[in-house]
Amino acid sequence: MDASEVCPTVDAIRAFLEYLVDPLLQEDHSTNDDLPLSQHEKVANQVHAVVLLNNYYHIKLNQELAFLPYREFCKIIVDLRPSLSAYMKFMLQRDYAELVDVEQQLSLTEKAIMSSHDICLSLDASKNEPNIEGWPISKVAVLLVDSKKENSFLRFNSFTDGVWSLIEKDVDTSDQISEVTSEIKSPYKRRRVIMTRSKVILNEDQLLQDGYSAISEAASVNSIDMMLLGSYTVYSQSKERAASRFYIMKCSQSIVEGFTKVPIKDLIESFWGPLVKRSSSSWKTTSLVKYFQMLPYSEIISEWISREAFSNSLQDLKLAEKQVSKLEVTESHVSSKGLYIDLDNKLCRCFIQYFSKLESEGCASNVMDQGQQDRPKVFKIDVRKNKKDRKQIGSHA
Structure with missing residues (x-):
């Protein structure tokens, strides 16, 4: 992806909010006291997803983007969606206040943002894979x-x-x-x-x-x-x-x-491609966002199905070899153009179907290169190598 095609952070968050949060927002509520608890829980859950998508997966794709600290993220989403202020508590205080009691001072949505913020920090998008050794x-x-x-x-x-x-x-x-x-x-x-x-x-x-x-x-x-x-x-x-x-x-x-x-x-x-792409003058989410909860498992699933396809292909090849061994030449003669052998049509169809299957499933290169390729990287948004000038990861402050 060229630098000109990298979706800016604010545009990415706007796209994530549009798809995941906007359907739940109600413009006619000005304070969080007017909203039922179930509504607060739904919005908090959706915003949790937005944080993960931006502060982990989007940055993992685009290492030049900065990790958003907690306060900055809260400010951006409220600026983009003023109706989200009904789901905020701590950040709306006019005077700067020190966060002492998370349970009392934060709303459900703010707690969700802080929790997902900490998750993204522990996963660390600058690494190809998070180090989960010792994690329960x-x-x-x-x-x-x-x-x-x-x-x-x-x-x-x-x-x-x-x-x-x-x-x-x-x-x-x-x-x-x-x-x-x-x-x-x-x-x-x-x-x-x-x-x-x-x-x-x-x-x-x-x-x-x-x-x-x-x-x-x-x-x-x-x-x-x-x-x-x-x-x-x-x-x-x-x-x-x-x-x-x-x-x-x-x-x-x-x-x-x-x-x-x-x-x-x-x-x-569905695991291939970016999370957001340009559509006319704006940025829109791709179908990958619909599968983001499966991204931790995407590489495993892809490798597993590749092994299954390779195993099945080998079985098909063995079957074809058995048919070759049983093949009887139905007619042969020598002409001025050389030896002509009229092969059994069933065997021909078998080989054609076999190689067509490999090509359609994208397994041909796997069969040719099995044992030579490195472990493929999937969630198929290509993870690029870290840049030396990567910006400093933020904190709660």
Whole structure:
């Protein structure tokens, strides 16, 4: 992406607000006392998404952009959408006040902004991947696919309005962290240094059961109808310095109610591209925003389906080789132009279908270069290398 095509921060936030928050805003409310709690909760949840999209994913795409500090972000969104002032409390005070009590001084929306701000800081968009070592598992997430592994079952408007999501469930982290005490003897002084650090202890069986439970609650499917295809640990978007346990599971049942069947191929294609693009004289969100809650899992999903496609292609190739070994030459003769062999038409069709399949699925290069390529980078908004002149990350102040 050329520098001239980089969407400025304010324009990006405006586009995110337009898609995620504007449908909830009401112009006829001037104070937050007039709004029901449910409305405050909805707006706070949507604004949480806006912060993540701008302060992590948009910056991850465009490293030259600056991380927005908490106060500055609050000021920008109120300037862009004055009706959001009804959802603010602390920042509307005329006199500068020190933030002492978060629970008492901040509104729900301001708390959501601060929480997502801290999440973005811990993820650090300047890094290709966040360092999640030692982070407790705060939730389980499941990608449910059909028996043929061709379609996924997703939910829309489940956690964030206007956004697709997996099956997710929060888990208790209190029993995952224990203190480990170690003693270090100093070679220069006759004393011992006592150090205490945290260690994450995971109960894999319990986390898997939580995954099955999440499916059962969301889709009314029993664990006996599930088959585990893969398990992974990735960063969480909903809690600071926390991870998610991600499962890919195959379901033998047909799930309809509350879910939409999305072809996995279409899902992978949705991870490509920018978050915002220019439309006439303004900037608009792309379809990637609808899938932003799946971005922590996008690379894993893409690699998994690539392996599946490669495995299937190898099986097709082996089948073709078997047919070659059984092939009988139906007619052959020598002419002035050389040897002519009339091959079985079925075999020809087999090869044509095989290579057409590779080309249509984009797997041809994977088959040719398997084992030579580095691990592909997906959430397919291309992450560029960090620039030496990257601006300083902001803080709450």
